[in-house]
Amino acid sequence: MAHLLLDSSIRLWVVLPIVFITFIVGVLRHYVTQLLHNEKKVDLQQVSDSQVLLRSRILRENGKYLPKQSFAMRKHYFNNPETGFFKKVKRKVIPKNPMTDTSMLTDMMKGNLTNVLPMILIGGWINWAFSGFVTTKVPFPLTLRFKPMLQRGIELLSLDASWVSSASWYFLNVFGLRSMYTLILGQDNAADQSRIMQDQMTGAAMAMPPDPNKAFKSEWEALEIVEHRWALENVEEELMCQDLNFRGLFS
Amino acid sequence: MSSISELYDVSWEEMRDKLRKWREENYRNSEQIVDVGEELINEHASKLGDDIWIIYEQVMIAALDCSRDDLAWSCLQELKRQFPDSHRVKRLAGMRLEALERYEDANKLYDSILQDDPTNTAARKRKISILRAQGKSSEAIRELNEYLEQFVGDQEAWHELSELYINEHDYAKAAFCLEELMMTNPHNHLYCEQYAEVKYTQGGLENLELARKYFAQALKLNNRNMRALFGLYMSASHIAASPKVSAKVKKDNVKYAAWATSQISRAYQMAGRGKKENKCSVKAVEEMLESMQITMS
Numbered sequence: 001m002a003h004l005l006l007d008s009s010i011r012l013w014v015v016l017p018i019v020f021i022t023f024i025v026g027v028l029r030h031y032v033t034q035l036l037h038n039e040k041k042v043d044l045q046q047v048s049d050s051q052v053l054l055r056s057r058i059l060r061e062n063g064k065y066l067p068k069q070s071f072a073m074r075k076h077y078f079n080n081p082e083t084g085f086f087k088k089v090k091r092k093v094i095p096k097n098p099m100t101d102t103s104m105l106t107d108m109m110k111g112n113l114t115n116v117l118p119m120i121l122i123g124g125w126i127n128w129a130f131s132g133f134v135t136t137k138v139p140f141p142l143t144l145r146f147k148p149m150l151q152r153g154i155e156l157l158s159l160d161a162s163w164v165s166s167a168s169w170y171f172l173n174v175f176g177l178r179s180m181y182t183l184i185l186g187q188d189n190a191a192d193q194s195r196i197m198q199d200q201m202t203g204a205a206m207a208m209p210p211d212p213n214k215a216f217k218s219e220w221e222a223l224e225i226v227e228h229r230w231a232l233e234n235v236e237e238e239l240m241c242q243d244l245n246f247r248g249l250f251s
Numbered sequence: 252m253s254s255i256s257e258l259y260d261v262s263w264e265e266m267r268d269k270l271r272k273w274r275e276e277n278y279r280n281s282e283q284i285v286d287v288g289e290e291l292i293n294e295h296a297s298k299l300g301d302d303i304w305i306i307y308e309q310v311m312i313a314a315l316d317c318s319r320d321d322l323a324w325s326c327l328q329e330l331k332r333q334f335p336d337s338h339r340v341k342r343l344a345g346m347r348l349e350a351l352e353r354y355e356d357a358n359k360l361y362d363s364i365l366q367d368d369p370t371n372t373a374a375r376k377r378k379i380s381i382l383r384a385q386g387k388s389s390e391a392i393r394e395l396n397e398y399l400e401q402f403v404g405d406q407e408a409w410h411e412l413s414e415l416y417i418n419e420h421d422y423a424k425a426a427f428c429l430e431e432l433m434m435t436n437p438h439n440h441l442y443c444e445q446y447a448e449v450k451y452t453q454g455g456l457e458n459l460e461l462a463r464k465y466f467a468q469a470l471k472l473n474n475r476n477m478r479a480l481f482g483l484y485m486s487a488s489h490i491a492a493s494p495k496v497s498a499k500v501k502k503d504n505v506k507y508a509a510w511a512t513s514q515i516s517r518a519y520q521m522a523g524r525g526k527k528e529n530k531c532s533v534k535a536v537e538e539m540l541e542s543m544q545i546t547m548s
Contacts (some may be wrong), residue, residue, distance in 0.1 A: 031427075038517075041371050044369050044370050044401065047402070048401045048402065051402055051403045053402040054403075054404055055403045058435055060436055061436045062433075062435070062437045063434065065433055065434065065437045065468075066430050066433065066434060067430075067461055069429045070427070076277075076524075118480075121424055141393055165408060201304075214369060231466050232464045232465070234462070234465075235464055235467045235468050235471060236463070236467045236507055238471065239467045239470055239471050240507070240510050242515075243514065243517065244470065244474040244480070244514050244518075245474045246474065246475055246517070246518055246521055248475065249475040249518070249521075249522075250521055250522050250524075
């Protein structure tokens with residue numbers, strides 16, 4: 001375990017400036033994204049479909065508070081083999097090809113511009129400006145395979161992999177300052193890069209998945225198996241086993 | 252004419268917080284809102300910051316309720332200046348036209364909003380309210396049905412539709428609307444109670460039983476709902492007095508009615524606690540309950 005004593009001016013002139021730069025760039029990115037952001041046009045059909053699905057789900061959950069016949073009527077409306085909503089309604093699904101669909105293309109470009117480009121630029125500049133020396137040490141031991149990645153510019157074979165260069169300190173900051181952004185810019189801010197990457201992975205889960213037909217089918221199956229157990233079967237007996245509590249009625 | 256802050260000795264922050272509370276809980280005390288809001292706008296506008304725009308909106312709607320056209324106009328001007336292209340402000344302009352009974356102009360305005368943004372629910376709902384204000388209830392019902400076909404989740408609209416159907420005496424459909432509301436808000440005792448009342452009005456043994464059950468449910472959700480308690484008593488005694496029921500059902504319902512009677516007397520006794528006329532009022536309650544008995548002639 002090599003104990004290295006680093007010059008304290010590294011701390012003053014490298015570590016802190018990098019934190020500062022990352023933070024400022026993040027805040028700037030947030031405002032630029034807000035400026036370039038354009039309102040997403042909501043499709044009436046999608047809104048309507050999502051509300052219908054919500055109603056069906058509520059029917060499954062709270063149907064037990066309705067009289068048996070009302071529940072049966074609604075279930076019939078949704079699931080009837082010939083005239084049921086989920087059986088009859090088939091939405092035309094146009095697979096959204098990211099290359100040809102113009103709105104998605106511009107969105108992607110804007111996303112790339114505001115997020116990836118600054119990261120590359122600043123990362124490169126830091127690599128050029130702050131290279132050739134050890135910046136900091138990560139508190140946990142790393143294997144030797146991390147050395148070429150984290151120790152760009154430091155050609156020392158015997159150096160512990162825990163000592164990293166300024167470029168890796170920069171990347172550490174990019175992810176670490178996420179909670180700072182939440183504190184200062186409020187929830188749901190555009191400076192949060194990791195959230196953006198998460199979004200790309202989960203896809204459009206919010207406003208109606210690109211395939212409403214699949215959603216309808218799964219909702220149909222779920223509704224088929226639901227039975228109606230009336231919650232009000234014994235409500236009078238439950239109510240009358242004790243006196244009513246009038247506290248607060250007369251003040 | 253002293254100001255609110257002098258009369259009640261409140262600071263401007265408290266007035267602003269009160270307005271926020273009224274706004275979030277959907278109160279409709281328009282006169283109070285106009286008094287408090289007008290003073291806030293005139294005296295403390297600079298201290299409110301960005302809150303002032305939503306206060307303008309709230310005060311404008313309250314001013315329309317109180318026929319204060321001058322105040323409504325000035326609020327609308329401020330909002331128009333700040334948000335020139337906003338649909339929300341356009342809707343407020345339309346509401347002002349409605350208040351002046353210029354329904355054609357209001358309709359044109361709402362149509363222009365809908366052309367721009369077909370999913371704007373506020374404009375569609377205002378158009379339906381225009382129909383209702385003009386007394387065209389069957390058209391209003393038709394439009395509202397179409398609206399609900401697309402926006403099934405809008406609870407305000409379901410409630411409005413149930414009211415319209417009750418006015419038209421179409422109780423079966425009103426019951427359907429109330430069922431939607433009960434489904435989405437199973438713990439709201441008021442919807443249960445309204446549903447039970449509609450069922451009771453429809454009449455017939457099955458409906459009376461349903462009514463009794465839902466009155467009981469409303470009482471279970473909120474023990475202090477006196478209306479539900481009376482409803483329980485009425486439906487139980489109605490069923491018990493009907494000639495077509497079996498002996499067991501009759502016995503059960505008589506038991507329910509007796510329990511309801513005892514609870515009602517208890518409530519009135521508690522109300523009259525410490526007052527001199529308690530004994531007479533208790534006797535009056537008993538007589539009232541006797542007279543409410545349904546007798547089959």
